Amino acid sequence: MSAAHLLGLVEAAEAIARREITAVELLEASLARLDAVNPTLNVEIWRDAEGARAAAEAADTALANGAALGRLHGVPLAHKDMYYQAGKPATCGSAIRRDFVPDYTATVIDRLNAAGAYSFAGLNMAEFAQNPTGHNKAFGDCHNPWNTPYITGGSSSGSGAAVAACVTAGSLGSDTGGSIRLPASACGVTGVKPTQTRVSRYGVMPLSFSADNVGPLARSARDCARMLAIIAGHDSRDPTSAREPVPDYESALNGDLRGQRIGVPTNAFTVGADAPVLAAMEAALQVLEARGARIIRLKLPLMDAINAYNAVVARVEAAAIHAEWMRSQPQSYAQHLSGRIYPGFAIPGPYYVEALARRGPLLRAFCREVFAKVDLLATPTIPTCLPTLAETDIDHGPPGTERRFLAVSVNTRPFNYLGLPASSQPCGFDPHGLPIGLQLAARPFAEARLLRVADGLQRDTDWHLARAEV
Amino acid sequence: MSFLADTEAMIATWHGIAAPNDTARRLTADLAETIAAFEAVRGSLRFEDEPSSFEAALQACKE
Numbered sequence: 001m002s003a004a005h006l007l008g009l010v011e012a013a014e015a016i017a018r019r020e021i022t023a024v025e026l027l028e029a030s031l032a033r034l035d036a037v038n039p040t041l042n043v044e045i046w047r048d049a050e051g052a053r054a055a056a057e058a059a060d061t062a063l064a065n066g067a068a069l070g071r072l073h074g075v076p077l078a079h080k081d082m083y084y085q086a087g088k089p090a091t092c093g094s095a096i097r098r099d100f101v102p103d104y105t106a107t108v109i110d111r112l113n114a115a116g117a118y119s120f121a122g123l124n125m126a127e128f129a130q131n132p133t134g135h136n137k138a139f140g141d142c143h144n145p146w147n148t149p150y151i152t153g154g155s156s157s158g159s160g161a162a163v164a165a166c167v168t169a170g171s172l173g174s175d176t177g178g179s180i181r182l183p184a185s186a187c188g189v190t191g192v193k194p195t196q197t198r199v200s201r202y203g204v205m206p207l208s209f210s211a212d213n214v215g216p217l218a219r220s221a222r223d224c225a226r227m228l229a230i231i232a233g234h235d236s237r238d239p240t241s242a243r244e245p246v247p248d249y250e251s252a253l254n255g256d257l258r259g260q261r262i263g264v265p266t267n268a269f270t271v272g273a274d275a276p277v278l279a280a281m282e283a284a285l286q287v288l289e290a291r292g293a294r295i296i297r298l299k300l301p302l303m304d305a306i307n308a309y310n311a312v313v314a315r316v317e318a319a320a321i322h323a324e325w326m327r328s329q330p331q332s333y334a335q336h337l338s339g340r341i342y343p344g345f346a347i348p349g350p351y352y353v354e355a356l357a358r359r360g361p362l363l364r365a366f367c368r369e370v371f372a373k374v375d376l377l378a379t380p381t382i383p384t385c386l387p388t389l390a391e392t393d394i395d396h397g398p399p400g401t402e403r404r405f406l407a408v409s410v411n412t413r414p415f416n417y418l419g420l421p422a423s424s425q426p427c428g429f430d431p432h433g434l435p436i437g438l439q440l441a442a443r444p445f446a447e448a449r450l451l452r453v454a455d456g457l458q459r460d461t462d463w464h465l466a467r468a469e470v
Numbered sequence: 471m472s473f474l475a476d477t478e479a480m481i482a483t484w485h486g487i488a489a490p491n492d493t494a495r496r497l498t499a500d501l502a503e504t505i506a507a508f509e510a511v512r513g514s515l516r517f518e519d520e521p522s523s524f525e526a527a528l529q530a531c532k533e
Binding site for chain 1: 477524
């Protein structure tokens with residue numbers, strides 16, 4: 001097997017453009033890598049090797065003919081299996097949609113394709129993107145490349161594991177309560193949940209109209225910057241997408257962190273966190289400080305209200321989306337999923353409306369108080385050392401297992417309610433050899449700042465360069 | 471009736487859906503925590519009684 005699969009996203013695009021490697025060679029390396037690791041990790045739901053080979057050959061022909069090249073020309077990608085591509089499966093990780101083949105294509109896929117990329121596989125995910133662990137009844141659980149009995153994080157489990165295992169250099173995930181950041185953290189890769197409305201959701205399986213986001217997972221902040229720049233921006237087919245101009249995220253990655261004020265919460269996010277996680281976060285903060293950032297400890301306001309309201313919105317919206325299937329075929333869901341959807345039907349309408357009505361005012365109040373003092377927040381992405389799949393298996397575990405299961409996403413969910421951009425990047429390893437993630441969050445549309453700080457961290461550390469032996 | 475039984479009956483009446491498993495019942499019982507969380511913030515927030523737009527707030531709060 002060639003080592004082409006080890007190339008990062010930007011490296012791969014540049015290597016193809018410089019004719020150091022062909023698109024076909026890169027694709028074959030990716031397919032071979034998928035063959036090698038899938039029996040262990042279970043990241044694949046489907047693949048389209050024939051279609052991908054045709055796309056790779058076309059990319060090589062275009063290059064030979066001197067065609068203008070997109071920013072991902074010839075790069076093969078694999079995504080969480082919930083992005084609609086006309087004529088290809090989109091199982092959404094579920095038995096219910098096992099045979100679903102959409103007849104239209106998601107805007108984010110169109111944009112990646114227009115940049116020269118193409119898809120070669122649909123990746124495993126939590127059923128209907130609704131768990132933080134990577135359990136999947138329909139297609140089997142996804143396994144962490146660093147230590148296979150442990151969770152990958154979810155719901156973009158296959159994306160996190162496949163990027164970490166170098167099956168693909170980049171992957172689209174979705175994030176409603178942490179589903180990009182959690183697998184990024186657990187699998188030791190970088191992931192970005194953009195500002196709510198930053199990226200089109202047209203052609204993307206819905207989970208929560210108010211909190212769903214599309215974003216990249218890749219092996220570096222620079223690679224995420226490249227993907228995000230391609231997929232972000234207004235889409236007339238998604239009227240909820242923002243008209244905010246898209247900056248050149250890569251040009252923001254200059255390593256200069258002087259004057260960046262990084263806030264570390266003292267009353268939330270770190271309370272009750274495991275010692276190895278806190279030690280890893282502090283080590284990362286020291287690196288950022290050495291680059292010129294200022295670390296400021298602060299108490300966050302309004303967290304009780306944010307957590308109270310956040311607990312309502314996604315549950316009610318998921319209940320509404322799944323109501324028909326919950327009536328007609330509840331047995332088709334995994335127990336942990338139908339069990340979580342069901343209580344959403346009992347939440348009163350006035351609670352839901354109150355939670356949505358307070359969202360804007362709470363965001364304004366939070367930003368006014370917090371971002372007057374700091375430019376970013378830094379927290380552990382997951383506050384505890386990673387649990388195993390068995391320890392969080394609601395369907396087969398003892399009563400109470402759901403507490404451990406839900407605790408995985410306690411630090412990521414608040415930023416979905418607030419709609420703030422947030423990222424996760426590697427900052428160390430726990431005693432079981434599993435990655436630890438540092439979560440950064442910033443003001444709306446401040447993805448460039450997030451990526452600059454993440455890139456600054458990665459210039460001085462090698463946590464993101466470590467590779468799992470699969 | 472208990473909170474859980476009341477809630478199951480309400481869901482069946484309003485939505486035609488029965489609790490699919492014990493996990494659903496346990497998590498439904500946990501809705502008491504949701505109620506308590508709402509009660510805890512009741513009266514603690516003072517916002518103007520004007521129409522609010524989350525999208526407008528995102529714009530207003532950006533860098």
